[in-house]
Amino acid sequence: MSVIVTDAGFGPDGFNAGFAAPGEQSGGQGVDLPNDADVVAVFDTIKDAPLIRIPFPSSADGRGFTIAARLRDLGYRGKLRAQGHVIAEQYRKARGVGFDEVEIDDALAARQPAPQWSPVQTLRYQSKFRRSA
Incomplete structure (x- = not known):
């Protein structure tokens, strides 16, 4: 099973x-876009998809962040979903690049x-860390 994380918390x-x-894909289907895809080369075939899902095979693999930002720069207006090993501390970055x-x-x-995934909670944690350093 999986859980969907949004700014509203956890959900199905x-x-x-x-x-x-x-x-x-055909009408209404989402796209599973590999995190090593050439976004410019495939953009015309995916630009109308209602949802694009980009895998994160590990929390140390940030290629998905670059793909999401590039899709938004190219004008993709549908929903972007990060899938896999994204941790709570990375949620704010994920939202910032367009997920x-x-x-x-x-x-x-x-x-x-769920409370650990709030963009506000992440900001508070990071702010406390910076002040103590």
Whole structure:
């Protein structure tokens, strides 16, 4: 199972149209865009997708942040979802580069409950850390 993280907290996945590879989706389907995709090369085939999901195979792999920012720069107006190993401390950055939501597994949701994912909570944590340094 997975949990969808938004600014409103944790919730279920409300997107039921399914996902396909770039260029293979049909009406209403989302796109699973690899985090090493050439965004410019595939943009015309994905620009009308209602949702694009970008994987994060580890919390140390930041390529998804670059892909999201590039999609927004190119004019993508649909929903962007980070999927996988995004941790609560990265949520504010994810929102800042253009992600609308993050999809995490139940185990991560249990280790890092919803209040830790608030952009305000993340900011408070970082501010306290800077003051003590």
